Structure formats: C-alpha cells, structure tokens
Amino acid sequence: MNTVATTLFLQKSQEPMQWWNLPEVWWIFVGILLLLLEMLRPRRNSASIAKASIFAFAVMLIASLGWPTGLETTFFGGAYQWDGLAIFFKRIFLIAGLATTWMMRKCEAQGIQGRDEFYILPWFAVAAMGFVSSVGDFVTGFVSIELLTVCSYIMVAFYRSDRFSLEAGAKYLVIGALSTAFLVFGITILFGTGGSLRFDQLANSLASGHQDPAVTMGVVLVLVGVGFKLAAAPFHWWAPDVYHGAPTPVSAFLAVASKAAAVVFLLRLLIGPFAPLWTQCQQVLLALAGASLLVGNLGALSQRDVKRVMGYSSVSHAGFILLGISAGSQPAMLSVCYYLLAYTLATLLVFGVICGMIDKTGGSLMRQFNGLAQSRPGVAWLMTIGMLSLAGIPPLSGFFGKWFIFASVWQEGMYVMVFLAGFTAVASLFYYLAIVRHMFFEKPADGRAISSGLSFGYQLLLVVLAVATVAVGLVPGAVQRAIYALIFNL
Amino acid sequence: MMQEYFAALVQVAAAAVVAGGALAASVILGKIGARSKAKDTPYECGLNPEGNSNPRFSVKFYLIAMLFILFDIEIVFLYPWAVVYADMVKESWVIFGSMALFQLILAVGFVYEFKKGALDWSR
Amino acid sequence: MESFVSSLVFWVFATGLVAFSVLTVAGRSPVSSAMSLVATMIFVGGILITLQAYFLGMMQVMVYAGAVMVLFLFIIMLLNLDQESVRKKAWVKALSGVALCGGLFWILLGGLGLGQSRPLPPVPQGSDIRDLGRLLFTEYLLPFELTAVLLLVAIVGVILLCHQVRDRAAKKGGA
Numbered sequence: 167m168n169t170v171a172t173t174l175f176l177q178k179s180q181e182p183m184q185w186w187n188l189p190e191v192w193w194i195f196v197g198i199l200l201l202l203l204e205m206l207r208p209r210r211n212s213a214s215i216a217k218a219s220i221f222a223f224a225v226m227l228i229a230s231l232g233w234p235t236g237l238e239t240t241f242f243g244g245a246y247q248w249d250g251l252a253i254f255f256k257r258i259f260l261i262a263g264l265a266t267t268w269m270m271r272k273c274e275a276q277g278i279q280g281r282d283e284f285y286i287l288p289w290f291a292v293a294a295m296g297f298v299s300s301v302g303d304f305v306t307g308f309v310s311i312e313l314l315t316v317c318s319y320i321m322v323a324f325y326r327s328d329r330f331s332l333e334a335g336a337k338y339l340v341i342g343a344l345s346t347a348f349l350v351f352g353i354t355i356l357f358g359t360g361g362s363l364r365f366d367q368l369a370n371s372l373a374s375g376h377q378d379p380a381v382t383m384g385v386v387l388v389l390v391g392v393g394f395k396l397a398a399a400p401f402h403w404w405a406p407d408v409y410h411g412a413p414t415p416v417s418a419f420l421a422v423a424s425k426a427a428a429v430v431f432l433l434r435l436l437i438g439p440f441a442p443l444w445t446q447c448q449q450v451l452l453a454l455a456g457a458s459l460l461v462g463n464l465g466a467l468s469q470r471d472v473k474r475v476m477g478y479s480s481v482s483h484a485g486f487i488l489l490g491i492s493a494g495s496q497p498a499m500l501s502v503c504y505y506l507l508a509y510t511l512a513t514l515l516v517f518g519v520i521c522g523m524i525d526k527t528g529g530s531l532m533r534q535f536n537g538l539a540q541s542r543p544g545v546a547w548l549m550t551i552g553m554l555s556l557a558g559i560p561p562l563s564g565f566f567g568k569w570f571i572f573a574s575v576w577q578e579g580m581y582v583m584v585f586l587a588g589f590t591a592v593a594s595l596f597y598y599l600a601i602v603r604h605m606f607f608e609k610p611a612d613g614r615a616i617s618s619g620l621s622f623g624y625q626l627l628l629v630v631l632a633v634a635t636v637a638v639g640l641v642p643g644a645v646q647r648a649i650y651a652l653i654f655n656l
Numbered sequence: 657m658m659q660e661y662f663a664a665l666v667q668v669a670a671a672a673v674v675a676g677g678a679l680a681a682s683v684i685l686g687k688i689g690a691r692s693k694a695k696d697t698p699y700e701c702g703l704n705p706e707g708n709s710n711p712r713f714s715v716k717f718y719l720i721a722m723l724f725i726l727f728d729i730e731i732v733f734l735y736p737w738a739v740v741y742a743d744m745v746k747e748s749w750v751i752f753g754s755m756a757l758f759q760l761i762l763a764v765g766f767v768y769e770f771k772k773g774a775l776d777w778s779r
Numbered sequence: 780m781e782s783f784v785s786s787l788v789f790w791v792f793a794t795g796l797v798a799f800s801v802l803t804v805a806g807r808s809p810v811s812s813a814m815s816l817v818a819t820m821i822f823v824g825g826i827l828i829t830l831q832a833y834f835l836g837m838m839q840v841m842v843y844a845g846a847v848m849v850l851f852l853f854i855i856m857l858l859n860l861d862q863e864s865v866r867k868k869a870w871v872k873a874l875s876g877v878a879l880c881g882g883l884f885w886i887l888l889g890g891l892g893l894g895q896s897r898p899l900p901p902v903p904q905g906s907d908i909r910d911l912g913r914l915l916f917t918e919y920l921l922p923f924e925l926t927a928v929l930l931l932v933a934i935v936g937v938i939l940l941c942h943q944v945r946d947r948a949a950k951k952g953g954a
Binding site for chain 2: 784788791834838841842845846847849850853854856857908909911912913915916920923924926927928930931933934935937938941942943
C-alpha cells in the first residue's frame with residue numbers, strides 16, 4: 167500500500183480535485199510569480215506589478231465562482247478540509263485582498279517607491295488565511311497563522327522611514343509574539359493530554375477526559391491566543407495604535423481579513439476539537455464578547471482620529487461576532503457569517519475613503535474631514551454609507567447583521583447580553599455620527615490635507631463597495647439563504 | 657540508553673572543572689601582586705588606549721545574521737529528510753518532490769537576496 | 780545505575796538552567812545577560828537529551844544557542860548598550876511579574892496535576908529523528924511546505940525592512 171500517496175491525495179473523491187487544484191496553492195504560486203517578476207524585470211515600473219496583482223486578484227475572485235460547492239473532502243490526510251464554510255471565508259479573503267491591493271495603489275506617493283513587494287505580500291497573507299479557513303490540525307493552523315502574522319508585520323512597518331509605521335510595526339511584533347506564545351503553550355498542553363494534533367482525533371480524546379483541569383487550561387490558553395488575533399478585549403490594546411500607525415490599506419486588511427481569519431479559526435476549533443468542551447468555551451466567549459462590546463464602543467467615544475476610532479470600532483465588532491458565536495446555534499453561525507460580510511464591505515469602504523482622502527501618513531484626524539460634503543459630496547456620502555452601516559442604521563446591511571445576531575442570541579435565552587449589546591450599539595452611534603457631523607456641518611479648516619482628486623478606478627472601487635453594502639442590506643433574507651445553502655451544502 | 661552519554665557528561669564536568677579552576681587560580685594568584693589603574697588597562701603597544709572597547713556594529717552584520725538564520729532553519733528540515741529518504745523513496749517519489757519543492761521556494765528567496773544586493777557588502 | 784545517572788544528569792542540567800535564567804534576568808550588563816541566555820539554551824538542550832529527544836536537543840543548541848543568540852548579541856552591539864546605570868525599583872512591575880510567573884507555575888502544578896499519575900504518550904523507541912522525519916513527510920507535509928513559504932516571506936521582510944538602499948534617488952526616478 168502506497169501510504170505517502172494516499173495521505174497526499176484526497177480520500178473521498180467525488181470531483182476531479184487534486185492538491186494542485188487547491189486555490190491556496192495557486193495563490194502562493196501567483197505570489198511567487200509576481201515576486202520573480204518584480205526582481206527579474208529589466209526596467210523598474212511600479213504600476214505594472216500593482217496592476218498585475220490587482221488583475222490577478224480579480225481573476226481569482228471570478229475563478230472562485232467556479233469552485234465545487236456542496237462537496238466535503240479532505241486533503242493531506244485531513245490537514246486541509248474543503249467545505250462550504252471554507253469557501254465562504256476564502257471569498258471574503260479574496261475580496262479583502264483585492265480591495266487592499268487597490269487601495270495600496272493610492273499609497274504610491276507615500277514613500278514606497280521601488281518597493282513593489284507591497285502589492286505582493288497580500289497574496290501570501292491571503293493564501294495563509296485560506297489555509298486557516300480549511301485547517302484540520304493544529305500544526306497546519308499554527309504555521310498558517312504565523313505566515314499571516316509575518317506578512318502583517320512587514321506590511322504594518324512598510325513605511326520604514328515613518329515613525330508611526332515603525333512604532334505600529336514594533337507593537338504588532340511584540341503582541342504577535344505574545345499571542346503566539348499563548349497559542350503554542352495551549353496547543354502543547356492539549357497535545358500532552360489529548361495525544362494528537364489532528365482536530366478529529368483530538369475531539370474524540372478530549373470528549374472522554376473533559377473534567378481534566380489541564381484540558382481547560384489548554385483550551386483557555388488557545389482561546390486567549392485567538393483573542394489577541396481577533397482584537398477582542400481585554401487583548402485589544404494593540405488595535406487602535408496599530409491601525410493608527412500602519413499604512414491605511416494595511417489597517418483595512420488587518421481590520422477585515424486578519425479578523426475574519428481569527429473568526430474562522432475559532433469556528434473550526436469550536437466545531438472540531440473543542441466541541442466536547444462547549445460549555446466551558448461558551449463562558450470564555452461570553453466574557454470576551456461582553457468586555458469587547460463595552461471597551462470597544464466606550465473607548466471609541468473619546469477618540470479624535472478616524473483610524474483610531476476604527477480601531478476601537480473593530481474591537482466592538484469583534485464583540486458582536488463573539489456574541490453571535492457564543493449563541494452556538496445553527497442560525498447563530500449563519501448570522502455571524504452575514505455580519506462578517508456586512509462588516510467586511512463597510513469597513514473596506516470606510517478605510518477606502520480614508521486612504522483616498524488623507525495624503526499624509528500617520529494620523530487622520532476627524533478635523534481633516536471638515537467640510538468634505540461641500541468639497542467632495544460624493545465621497546462624503548460614500549463615507550456616510552459606510553459609517554451608518556457600521557453603526558447599524560436600518561436599511562443598510564450592518565443593521566441586519568446586528569439584528570440577526572440579536573435574534574439568535576435572544577433565542578438562546580441570553581437576554582442580558584442582548585440588552586448590553588443593544589446599549590453599546592446605541593453608544594456607537596455617537597462616534598460614527600461624529601465623523602458624519604464633521605463632514606457635513608463643520609467649516610473646513612485651513613491647510614487641510616484632503617487629497618485633490620481620485621482616479622476613476624479608485625472611485626469605481628468605492629462605489630462598488632458602497633453598492634454592495636446597500637445591496638446586501640436590501641435583500642438580507644436572500645443573502646442569508648445563499649450563505650445557508652453554501653455552508654450547509656444544499 | 658543514557659549509559660553511552662555518561663562519557664559526554666564526564667567531559668562536560670571536566671571542562672567545567674578546568675575552566676572554573678583557571679578562573680579561581682587567576683583570582684587567587686592575581687591578588688598576590690600589586691594592582692593599579694595602569695596595570696588594569698589593556699596593553700596597546702605602549703600607547704594610551706583610545707575609544708570604546710565595544711564599538712557599534714553596522715546593521716549589515718545583522719542583515720547577514722538574519723539571512724543566515726533563515727537558511728539555518730532550512731538545514732534543520734534537511735536532517736530528518738536525509739535520514740528517512742532512503743527508506744521512503746522506495747514507497748514513492750513524494751519524499752523527493754516535497755523537498756525539491758521546499759528548496760525551490762527557498763531558492764526564490766535566495767535569488768531575491770542576490771537581486772536586491774543584500775549579499776553585496778559594498779552597497 | 781541507569782536511573783541514578785539519568786536523575787543525576789537531570790539535576791545537573793536543571794540546576795544550571797535555573798541558575799543561568801536567574802542570571803539572565805538579574806545581570807546588569809546586556810552582554811553577560813545574553814551569554815547567560817546561551818547557557819540556559821544549552822541546558823534546555825541537555826534536558827531534551829535526557830528525555831531521549833536527541834535530535835531536538837541538538838537543534839536547540841544549534842539553532843537557539845548557535846544562531847538566534849548571535850542575533851541577540853548583534854543587536855546589543857548594534858545599539859551599543861552599556862551597563863544599566865541605575866536600576867529603577869518598580870515594585871508594581873516586579874510584583875506583576877511575580878504574579879504572572881506564579882500563575883504559570885500554578886497552571887503547571889494544578890493543570891498538569893503534579894503527583895497525579897497520568898499515562899503519558901509512549902516514548903518512541905529507537906531513533907527519534909527517523910520517526911520525526913517519517914511524520915514530517917507524511918502527516919505534516921502541508922505545514923512543511925508552508926514553512927518554506929514562511930521562510931521566503933521572512934527573507935523578503937528582512938531585506939525590505941533592514942536593507943539600506945543606497946540608490947534610492949535612481950529608483951525614485953524609475954518609479
């Protein structure tokens with residue numbers, strides 16, 4: 167029997183899908199190809215690499231429509247799972263990668279000349295997150311998360327002559343190392359008690375020994391590690407500083423893609439090895455959710471910088487997502503996916519406007535947006551759509567995201583959490599609307615650093631994101647049914 | 657199993673005794689002679705010593721050391737591969753292909769170093 | 780005899796490990812702290828060898844004591860750190876450090892159940908490097924290949940963030 171070959175190739179094949187057909191393999195291939203192109207081309211021309219990267223993302227996003235759905239297989243002997251949940255998250259990652267690279271084009275004037283790796287690194291990060299979304303054992307999960315984190319370190323510190331970017335890079339590096347330490351310590355303890363690193367085997371052995379205090383320790387340490395990646399309170403301090411200092415497209419990438427990767431890793435753990443320990447996990451998740459909702463929404467109130475506001479806002483959205491996950495039911499999982507989609511679109515839109523409007527690196531004070539509605543009404547309205555969706559104002563997708571999560575949590579009988587979340591959602595209106603007020607009702611300050619013009623392509627990106635934000639909110643039922651069909655293979 | 661390593665332990669102990677003994681002897685014997693500030697300064701051909709004894713290093717050293725470590729990690733994976741290769745290649749060629757792919761990906765990194773001039777000391 | 784030698788070796792390494800880690804934290808000169816850390820790494824490698832994980836022990840010495848510590852020393856020399864002149868007495872920080880260490884120790888004691896008997900996973904007989912290699916190239920093939928990508932990205936990152944580009948002006952013209 168050819169053992170090596172059987173572990174390599176898929177086990178219960180229904181479609182002619184082989185390991186070299188896996189999207190992540192292609193994404194890494196594209197990344198390496200772009201890297202080779204970057205170093206071997208005769209004449210330096212930044213635009214070509216950026217355009218090639220954006221084009222490749224668009225092609226891969228279109229190709230993702232052709233992925234085989236309704237089919238569950240594993241590759242590499244169970245280390246890689248292909249199913250609806252993975253497909254949903256892989257598409258989110260592609261959207262985030264596309265939008266991020268598009269925004270990066272705008273940064274060309276800001277000191278990245280001749281260093282076109284900026285447009286290539288998202289490929290490796292997206293591939294890493296793709297592996298995270300399909301993860302089937304702890305080693306693969308750990309290596310993929312590390313790959314994602316290393317890409318993020320480089321991208322955060324990319325403006326290496328800018329002290330804010332360097333500071334953010336250093337902070338992210340230290341926090342990343344700390345969270346990795348928690349994660350590895352937890353995995354080690356789980357390996358010691360469960361005797362395996364594969365999710366399915368670990369679930370079996372943890373089911374028999376779940377009174378063991380060591381198992382609880384391992385689970386809690388792993389959840390703390392994931393909490394750091396998710397920027398959930400009390401592991402959130404890095405988020406506002408890093409989002410503030412990092413290049414704006416990278417902040418968008420961290421807020422959307424990195425968080426989604428942490429969410430899908432958490433979901434994989436909860437439906438895999440941690441399933442027998444659900445009650446313990448639920449308590450931890452509820453505590454994290456409550457803390458994130460309070461800290462995120464109240465912390466954002468006193469901020470004067472839009473990127474810092476978005477940092478705290480991302481903490482609060484982590485809280486909503488964790489609240490949905492801790493409900494633990496099938497509708498709750500759907501509402502989390504819907505919420506994540508709405509959050510992705512709106513956050514990318516908001517960061518897209520910030521990136522387009524603020525030429526300077528570093529800060530992006532609310533004052534700088536004063537009077538935007540007079541000078542560039544279109545952009546101001548796009549920003550308003552993004553902000554209102556994040557705040558959860560009715561016709562927009564953000565509202566239905568919150569609504570679905572509240573409904574599924576209410577069904578599980580956790581009324582206190584619904585009231586807490588509702589209260590903080592109302593508080594969040596203040597800081598989201600503060601930016602809208604600055605744009606519409608404040609006199610423009612002199613010497614503001616608002617950019618003069620946006621290219622047609624960039625406007626197209628913003629409009630598409632805004633239309634998607636509105637559209638996902640106009641037909642929430644249909645979108646949720648589509649997600650349901652995708653994830654539960656109908 | 658541990659018996660074989662007893663000799664190594666004895667060697668470590670012997671090294672510790674010799675090194676510690678030399679230090680102790682120099683302290684005990686060195687105290688006998690008279691000491692002064694001039695005697696404790698490093699001898700530089702009769703001239704007065706100048707400057708700091710540990711000068712700042714260029715960041716180039718750090719870059720090289722960092723790149724060295726990355727390829728050092730690659731070596732770590734090569735050891736187990738070399739040990740099991742002869743056995744596993746009889747089952748299938750996957751063992752060959754997997755290391756070839758690994759090396760190929762890292763070769764891209766090596767070419768990248770070259771092209772960026774990271775190994776060029778004069779730049 | 781066997782168990783006596785094993786436990787003797789273990790206690791030698793464990794004592795050295797604790798002693799040198801205390802020196803690492805307490806030392807005033809950064810260089811001597813770093814060298815104490817090297818010694819700590821070597822003792823950890825020794826303990827791995829007493830656990831019959833010979834390959835891991837050697838890797839611990841090669842990679843950490845040999846290579847990673849070189850980076851530490853380069854950084855110290857790069858920054859030209861002198862001795863800490865005044866050691867600030869930050870009681871809150873010291874106490875929180877002690878609390879953290881105590882917490883981790885409690886996790887090890889309570890969580891891992893000192894004194895309770897627990898069936899440990901079987902120690903592989905024979906060569907650990909052979910078993911490791913077999914696992915690495917069958918079950919963990921995917922993470923192995925991902926490691927190559929991780930190293931590639933790390934190389935790119937090192938050069939992007941550390942490499943001084945002299946001819947920036949020329950590149951600006953091209954971009």
